[in-house]
Amino acid sequence: MSIDKFMKGSVAGWMKSSGEHADIVMSTRIRLARNLRGHLFPIASNPEDAKKVDESVTNALLNSGEKGYEYMRMSEVPLLDRQILVEKHLVSPQLTDPKRNGAVILSADETISLMINEEDHIRIQCIYPGFQLENAYEHADSVDNELEDRLPYAFDEEFGYLTSCPSNTGTGLRASVMMHLPALTITKQIDRIIPAITRLGMVVRGSYGEGSEALGNIYQISNQTTLGKAEKEILADLKNVALRLIAHERRSREVLLSKSRVALENKLFRSLGIIKYARLLPTGEAARCLSDVRLGIDLDIIKDIDMSILNELMIFMQPGYLQHYAKTDLTAEERDIFRADLFRERLRVKHVEKEDTEE
Template sequence: MSIDKFMEDAVTGWMKSSGEHADIVMSTRIRLARNLKGYRFPIAFTAEEAHKIDEAVSTALLNSGEKGYAYMKMSELPLLDRQVLVEKHLVSPQLTDSKRHGAVLLSEDETISIMVNEEDHIRIQCIYPGFQLENAYEQADTVDNYLEGQLPYAFDEAFGYLTSCPSNTGTGMRASVMMHLPALTITKQIDRIIPAITRLGMVVRGSYGEGSEAPGNIYQVSNQTTLGKTEKEILADLKNVALRLIAHERRSRELLLSKSRVALENKLFRSLGIITYARLLPSGEAARCLSDVRLGIDLNIIEDIDMSILNELMVFMQPGFLQQYAKAELTAEERDIFRANLFRERLRPDRQQEENNKEK
């Protein structure tokens, strides 16, 4: 399978369909951290050890006959291709550092990503659309069980799976949901909710994980504890917190509609106007406007725009994909111009009608 396939398709698997509570929960991710017995962690291993780990993991997966994995070595990919893989949430930013001897194996539908030699020897990632914690975990667990049957994992009876960072020791599992929370952000309730979630043993980050911002009112909520709890307990705790957030967001949306409908409609349609007609469109403004239009569609205020187009633009608007699409390196201003042109083209009424006719 060619790298070109993953570069050309802007909308990755989890964006092409929807799951439960899809108006708020955009995706569910399970990530399992694993290491091989007898090797030092990536922070201290040698190039020779990295090569042996890479070879062992990739051979096991490519010979499995499952999912049609594609193998990519980070050091052999152009910087722009690596950036696009990050923007599609297929790899972490840390993996793209070529000095880390990193590689990735991707399933054809892009729901499964196995990162090799990131912070740990193996990072199994499974992403599903909408709110599907149990389904995503079952898929990740299936891959994990297969690899554990082929490779010797570093495991301790007292501490569980041994990981490079002590905070991942135990189950080695990070479960997360990516949530669109515009109403909680508009009403500023998110500022008091985040500390409360932290006290429950969860962490709230931006859409690209630790240290990232939350452009477009998109937040990633995940478990903070991996030791002392089973996988089922972690999933149950996260599910409980996510359902509370969903309920709070729905109430905030209802409040905005009942108390400030005209002001809300004005805000949402202004944002639609910007992304439909702007000639310069910075990434921050594009993210904010896409969030507003998404909210408008979910509230049935904005009609005749397919959500899949917004999902596509979420990826296309980012620097790596813009330059990949333009087939040229672009300055910041050139990206703002190109982004505006791209948005106008995709949101043209006749273009949307063409897309609808194709689906029929």
């Protein structure tokens, strides 16, 4: 097991580059749920059966000729490191429970995450930057095909892929886009848009999935059902909803610029001042300020901050990574102090580097 390299860099692979509509769509995720025939679902399984599933899946993928994968058994990963893997969106919170006998196989660039013995035997996750539904699906599908050639999937001719939760039965496909929607939130349009999206068969959650809040105006939009629709239809429906949201967000940004530019600039630069100079920075305030500064960069109002540093700080601000960086346990107040210190340090270093280059 080699987890160190996944801990060294705060920014996940998908955050290091940008894709289409990257000013609004931060990432695209595809997740495929699969189970092995002849084995109990993880919720009813026992350690022996879970171990057999783990060995079967691991051997199938690692012996497929594909290189660059790292295997980790969750029970052997320290608690803090498990939390960081969640904060980097590489594993789900459910997988970190050692009682699940779970494991994960990660690609070197962190694009592919294959979770073993989570809610289902196999969860194939593929994350791409920006708006890339088709590309992300093709990549996940290629991994799925590699496994299906070597493993006996639980499949029914009438119902499709059988899963632990009935809502995933069928294609087993959950497609989602993580979107930054500050203008719709500022203008309060998001409150009426979310119910409309739900009526279209989509689910709106926070950036960490079910049960999480939309910190920093970041929302995750995904399909709600997988039964009765083909994969292409699911992707097309989500793409249509996402494009409409992108258009609404762009119009809202234009309205804010034309009707409330001074008030908007004041809000954005105040947030920039907070993350540059604050001595105490709670998680919620840090997320809100990062959202404002991101919007300022996208609108070409704030010009002296690189977007890559904001992606980095999105991970820096999380409790697990703060404690990993501090190399000690921190109380809530200590985390707020340390978070502010990290933000000031990182922004100052970037500014100094830029000044040195100009000289």
